[in-house]
Amino acid sequence: MEKIVKQIAADFSIVFRNEKLLHEAFTHSSYVNEHRHLALQDNERLEFLGDAVLEVIISDYLFHTYDTWHEGKMTRLRAQIVCEPSLSAFAKDCHFDSYIRLGKGEENMGGRQRPALLCDVFEAFIGAVYLDQGIEAARKFINQVMITKLNEDAFSHVMDYKTSLQEELQKNGDVDIQYILLNEDGPAHAKQFDVEVRAFGKVMGQGQGPSKKAAEQKAAQNALESLKK
Amino acid sequence: MEKIVKQIAADFSIVFRNEKLLHEAFTHSSYVNEHRHLALQDNERLEFLGDAVLEVIISDYLFHTYDTWHEGKMTRLRAQIVCEPSLSAFAKDCHFDSYIRLGKGEENMGGRQRPALLCDVFEAFIGAVYLDQGIEAARKFINQVMITKLNEDAFSHVMDYKTSLQEELQKNGDVDIQYILLNEDGPAHAKQFDVEVRAFGKVMGQGQGPSKKAAEQKAAQNALESLKK
Missing domain, CATH: 3.30.160.20 (Double Stranded RNA Binding Domain)
Known part of the structure; x- marks a missing residue:
């Protein structure tokens, strides 16, 4: 896990104060179930929080970027940005797929590449950053990883x-x-x-x-x- | 409108820097449509933003208050707190129903007491507070108006x-x-x-x-x- 902490610091300039949060973000419930003696926490609580943090940061970005757009248009674009295919792709861009602690059963069924699972990990990571360093750090990460990409080719269908x-x-x-x-x-x-x-x-x-x-x-x-x- | 600005300052200790935002929060699209020459902005963009701000603040509150709860339980409770009947009741507690600028048609159809409309106004107000004064001011308002009430009788079915x-x-x-x-x-x-x-x-x-x-x-x-x- 020490390697992941260093990689996150190198890739995103985020140095976790509480490294347990980072490990929790990358821990799937299947791993917790197969290692009950370790009494670990899975990433679902962090995902609950991160989902809401991501939503408000993207909403704020759209509100300020498209200041003549009506609510319906912003809502549609937000739904295209904050959706499973999009977030799971961002998770892979960040190499989160290689960091996840999975149970053997889930691993054998190809869980590591499952979009829903990757999407949850991405949101859980945002929840961990928010808890550890506050909303501005989460915004910085989302800007670096998502917003800049929205203008590139891969997301031209979204940010048209x-x-x-x-x-x-x-x-x-x-x-x-x-x-x-x-x-x-x-x-x-x-x-x-x-x-x-x-x-x-x-x-x-x-x-x-x-x-x-x-x-x-x-x-x-x-x-x-x-x-x- | 000057009266509303003063009332908001008295009730919630929120003194708007940009009073236009406050007026926008209380302006329904039916009013804008009936007064096109005024080129007003309705409250729907603010509602888009306020909805997300409310969601993250309630999520943060639940996450920290129920630190042993699983994600599913927090999600269910959040849905009960952040729902139309609940938010429209909070809007009335705040007397927002009397502040709304409505078109005559909507007024005659009883729009001023319509839960969906009151819920939108409540979220738009939160959006306006967030834009004008930041997330901590929005959190303070939500604490004062919602969180304290959650423990009272009216919400005992929610906060059980x-x-x-x-x-x-x-x-x-x-x-x-x-x-x-x-x-x-x-x-x-x-x-x-x-x-x-x-x-x-x-x-x-x-x-x-x-x-x-x-x-x-x-x-x-x-x-x-x-x-x-």
Whole structure:
């Protein structure tokens, strides 16, 4: 477990005061059941807390980021971000799948890769960070791991800035919006795309990304931000 | 509206920096629709935020108060506390029903007393407090208005300390638990009951309350707290 404590510190700059909380977050009930003599606590109480912490932090982020959006639209986007497929993917990004203490039965049934289980571990970890270091530390972790990723290719279906920009620009009728590839650079495994978005005969925003799609999303996001100013 | 600002300051010691947020919390969409020239914002965005803030504060409270409870039990209790009938009752306790700006149609249909509408206003108010003054101010309001009430008679079905005590004491087999009325005092409209709870031939806790039931709950709660020490 000492290794996990160090890895968490290295990856997220989170040094746990109470390391027991970190171990609890990574302890599945199946492990507790198979090691009753150790009198361990499983991660379900932390998951209960972390679920609510995650919800308020994402809600706060959406509220401030999309200040013209109506409640229904924010609720839909929140549901897409805070859902099992999304959270289990984030858990894997963080290598939490390799940290979980599982019972043998659960392990043999492939529990380590089960989305519901990974999602619970992700929320339990957030609960542990919140308890150990407070809500701002949990927000920092969520920003680092989730929010920054929301803009990347993998989550472009969720954070669809292109659609938002279209909605914004077409408020008063049809507008021709063009995404123009300015440049494509770098070796195959680390490509960099440069895109600009044009409307009303002028450049509305520019963006870079590891794919054309990601660069377009970034350009749309930048355009939306300058429109707000 | 100036009157409401003062009343909120008097009742909850919350002095809004941005009074617009307070007005927004008390503005129903039906009012916005009937006064389009005023370009007002209804309370639905604040409700989106307040809902999540309320959830995390209640979750945190339950997590720390019931430190031996399992996730499922906390989730059930949270659902009973954070539900429409409960939140609409709290909204009325706070006189929020008289502060709401409603459209005429909604008013004529009795909207001012509609539980769903009152529940939204309560959550929107929490969202406004959170935005204006931060999470600790929201927690203080929720403590004052909700948590203290949870122990009283009206919410004894929700915060059932008697059942919790029974579960705690009977972990290792049947135990005889007795609630004994020690004293009954005061005039009819302000009665005070004194109760003690006994088990294993000794006093486990004592409690006072405005009804026998409330005093028993309080005695059970005190017994649970001394068991934890």
